Amino acid sequence: MPLEALKEKWSNxxxxxxxxxxxxxxxxxxxxxxxxxxTGLPYLFEESDIPNKPVVAFEISDIExxxxxxxxxxxxxxxxxxxxxxxxxxxxxxxxxxxxIRLAGTHPDNGNKSDTDAVKLIKDILSAVKIPLIIxxxxxxxxxxxxxxxxxxxxxxxxxxxxxxxQKNYKTLAAACLAYGxxxxxxxxxxxxxAKQLNILISEMGMPSNRTVINPTVGALGYGLEYAYSIMExxxxxxxxGDKMLSQPFICFVGQEAWRTKEAxxxxxxxxxxxxxxxxxxxxxxxxxxxxxxxGADIILMRHPKxxxxxxxxxxxxxxxxxxxx
Amino acid sequence: MALSGLDIYKLLPKTxxxxxxxxxxxxxxxxLAKKAVELTKCLEITKxxxxxxxxxxxxxxxxxxxxxxxxxxxxxxxNVLFRHExxxxxxxxxxxxxxxxxxxxxxxxxxxxxxxxxxxxxGQNISVNLIAIKQVSAxxxxxxxxxxxxxxxxxxxxxxxxxxxxxxxxxAQLTANRKPLVYAAxxxxxxxxAKIAKEFSLPLAIKEENLEKLSELSGAVSSEGAxxxxxxxxxxxxxxxxxxxxxxxxxxxxxxFRPFGYPAISVVKNKDNYEQIIEAGIYVxxxxxxxxxxxxxxxxxxxxxxxxxxxxxxxxxxLQVEPKAYPIGQVSVNSPVLITTNFSLTYYTVLSELEASKxxxxxxxxxxxxxxxxxxxxxxxxxxxKISESINKFEIPQKVNHKQIIIPGYVxxxxxxxxxKSGFKVVVGPKEAAGIPSFLRNL
Numbered sequence: 001m002p003l004e005a006l007k008e009k010w011s012n013x014x015x016x017x018x019x020x021x022x023x024x025x026x027x028x029x030x031x032x033x034x035x036x037x038x039t040g041l042p043y044l045f046e047e048s049d050i051p052n053k054p055v056v057a058f059e060i061s062d063i064e065x066x067x068x069x070x071x072x073x074x075x076x077x078x079x080x081x082x083x084x085x086x087x088x089x090x091x092x093x094x095x096x097x098x099x100x101i102r103l104a105g106t107h108p109d110n111g112n113k114s115d116t117d118a119v120k121l122i123k124d125i126l127s128a129v130k131i132p133l134i135i136x137x138x139x140x141x142x143x144x145x146x147x148x149x150x151x152x153x154x155x156x157x158x159x160x161x162x163x164x165x166x167q168k169n170y171k172t173l174a175a176a177c178l179a180y181g182x183x184x185x186x187x188x189x190x191x192x193x194x195a196k197q198l199n200i201l202i203s204e205m206g207m208p209s210n211r212t213v214i215n216p217t218v219g220a221l222g223y224g225l226e227y228a229y230s231i232m233e234x235x236x237x238x239x240x241x242g243d244k245m246l247s248q249p250f251i252c253f254v255g256q257e258a259w260r261t262k263e264a265x266x267x268x269x270x271x272x273x274x275x276x277x278x279x280x281x282x283x284x285x286x287x288x289x290x291x292x293x294x295x296g297a298d299i300i301l302m303r304h305p306k307x308x309x310x311x312x313x314x315x316x317x318x319x320x321x322x323x324x325x326x
Numbered sequence: 327m328a329l330s331g332l333d334i335y336k337l338l339p340k341t342x343x344x345x346x347x348x349x350x351x352x353x354x355x356x357x358l359a360k361k362a363v364e365l366t367k368c369l370e371i372t373k374x375x376x377x378x379x380x381x382x383x384x385x386x387x388x389x390x391x392x393x394x395x396x397x398x399x400x401x402x403x404x405n406v407l408f409r410h411e412x413x414x415x416x417x418x419x420x421x422x423x424x425x426x427x428x429x430x431x432x433x434x435x436x437x438x439x440x441x442x443x444x445x446x447x448x449g450q451n452i453s454v455n456l457i458a459i460k461q462v463s464a465x466x467x468x469x470x471x472x473x474x475x476x477x478x479x480x481x482x483x484x485x486x487x488x489x490x491x492x493x494x495x496x497x498a499q500l501t502a503n504r505k506p507l508v509y510a511a512x513x514x515x516x517x518x519x520a521k522i523a524k525e526f527s528l529p530l531a532i533k534e535e536n537l538e539k540l541s542e543l544s545g546a547v548s549s550e551g552a553x554x555x556x557x558x559x560x561x562x563x564x565x566x567x568x569x570x571x572x573x574x575x576x577x578x579x580x581x582x583f584r585p586f587g588y589p590a591i592s593v594v595k596n597k598d599n600y601e602q603i604i605e606a607g608i609y610v611x612x613x614x615x616x617x618x619x620x621x622x623x624x625x626x627x628x629x630x631x632x633x634x635x636x637x638x639x640x641x642x643x644x645l646q647v648e649p650k651a652y653p654i655g656q657v658s659v660n661s662p663v664l665i666t667t668n669f670s671l672t673y674y675t676v677l678s679e680l681e682a683s684k685x686x687x688x689x690x691x692x693x694x695x696x697x698x699x700x701x702x703x704x705x706x707x708x709x710x711x712k713i714s715e716s717i718n719k720f721e722i723p724q725k726v727n728h729k730q731i732i733i734p735g736y737v738x739x740x741x742x743x744x745x746x747k748s749g750f751k752v753v754v755g756p757k758e759a760a761g762i763p764s765f766l767r768n769l
Contacts, residue, residue: 003541003583006576043565044572067682067763109764139760221629222447223678224671226636230410237408260678263628273445275625283603283629290604291633294611310600317564 007047010240014038014298015210015248016052017183019098020132021159026181029158030130033098035298036210036249040240042296045322053319054293056308057098057134058090059255059301062113062121063105068303069265071278075305084124091129094305100134101125106147107138118147119154126158134161134301136185141169149176156180161251161299163187164215167198174205185251187215190227192235192246199245209244213251213299220257220264221288228252232295249298258285259303286310293318329382331359337375338368345369386578388588390529390554392419392456392616393483394505399455401556401615402589407575410641417638418610420630421456421485421618423593426472427463433472436622437479443627448645448670452631458485458509458618459497466493473497477504485509485618491518502526507616509591510558511547513539520550529554531591531616535562537573544585556591556616564605567592568612575613589615599623603630610634645670649693651720652677655686659727662687662769664755664762665713666734667694667702675759683763688725692716699734710740714748732769735761 016037021027033055040048064080079086083101090096103118105111122135135151137144149172152162163185165173170186177184186202188195195214203209216235218228232250239247258264264284268277285307289300293315302308335355346367348354357363365379389403399419406412422440424433437457444453459476461469469488477484477500484506486497494508510533511519523530530552534540540559547555559570574590577583592609594617596602602619603626609617610633621627639645649668654677666676668691680687692713694702702708717731731750733741735757745752756765
């Protein structure tokens, strides 16, 4: 029987989001990071264009993380105590393309740092590194509404990505991102309908759809990974099929989920059958990221430099030009 | 691909001869579509129509069995391209490759380590399925010896990994009752290997460099009489593998393309400890029914088996945990008592936060039939009555000497009612599990 490949043609394209503004664009970044623009499902080059590769963002924190295992702290050493030095290390030593600063310490239960502290830190990081920045709140609604707009103002023109906006609290952040020229992260709880609804609400405030990124809320390997995996597949299929309110790129918060799991943290003495803890933790994070890449992830937040190195190498292989043999 | 009654009718003689026992060809076609009668009842059907109808009655991807007895691996019979459309049915077999050049001692050592690669997760046992013995030495006897050794030392399924029919034949003879997979037939050896597969009723993998050639080989091998096949499109860059695996699945499901109506097998080419797991993971996600790799360290295999478990979970039927009061950490009579549902994801999310908090607690999983907190509450499976009943059934009053329970923030509204029904003081916890550690610290 003769063989004819079965190719899918889609009517819509994933939006292209640009993070970071260069001098020419009114910011001070060395370069902008672009994601999105796919015309088909992940890595099926024979039937689609994939103009931009997915990127990994190093996730750092404004305070020394209390819940990180030693295997994760070790590569960063004493820079964990100084977020600016930490950011520089990511850029210089680990060749980060993107940095995500989590303002965890502004949470009332976690040190309650002030808006002044947060604004100063954002300014310091922006002057210390030249790569684009993602700014994340502490998930305390009141505090985020106080702090994030001021950070957005302090980073005016740098075209950061700021989050997260959620269905019941998106207006303050959306207004700030709109006013100061940033992109916004729209978070939905593993729910395609809420993802779409929130995108509609944000776009109704005047935000162009190519400045929104969908955070579908992912679970780690072994902890609900498959829910987000399928929500992302469904959303991307809907987007490619023509749904403009789901055609934004995905951001996946892999590091925070993977490194919370017992499998990533537990020592070999605690679970001898599970093997070496360092390798296990690295793979737990890398394999979680790997699965979401296959479901269409565009930006992945990660923590361990070795896990990031593995995932970036995988991305390079996935994005290699194909030597068509069909 | 199942045909409708009308599709079948078009292929019938339309003579209404009644020899089948039905008044009209259309009536017969309707019964055929329901699989209520056999096609052989139609005496006047053309040969072409018969072939078409017979092939449409087969599942689009054949069920293939590797191994025998309790460790047998059944793969294939998949129906969808995306798990949300229904589910992925038969979890991919994971196999570890051992080369026949290993010393006897090293072989035994590795086999015993591979035999230990089973883990319990979310109440399920997940394990490696196969050991592949790969011929790398020119000495045939070495391969046979390794096959013999492996078959003696493991109950796992076997893969005879060689392209040399002269080596495969004695190995197949030796292990035929274990129903090993023969890997792999190519354009040079397929006649001999198909003959062996047919003779000993063994599954046979076939391998070619591209889809076109693979489809031709598939046809050639099945005309030689080998009927349980696995498809391999050879070593190539990962994105080309993804395309090939997607095409095989698509063509089988959407076009009922018979040469691809078999499960796929992928062999990991990466040697790096980490990268081979990433590559294997992509094969598991992308339709490979068997994945062979060299790594066997538990820290590498546990994540891979977990990924397989996740992806082959039924999206329509959520995993559940046994409803009970779970002691988390070194609990005492003063430990806090938290209430949640028996939906696995909820339970394990709460569990991991409780463990992260390092505060020993009781976690009571109420039988909500696998629904999450809000869904169960809306469906009246997570009510003050049910929670009170569970607390007593799981003997919380006997386990702790306080009268306080913590409920999920999303069901704060039931506090008053629950206090009345249970006699416990109700404390409203955070809405999201992530808030539990800081909540407990401030309790």
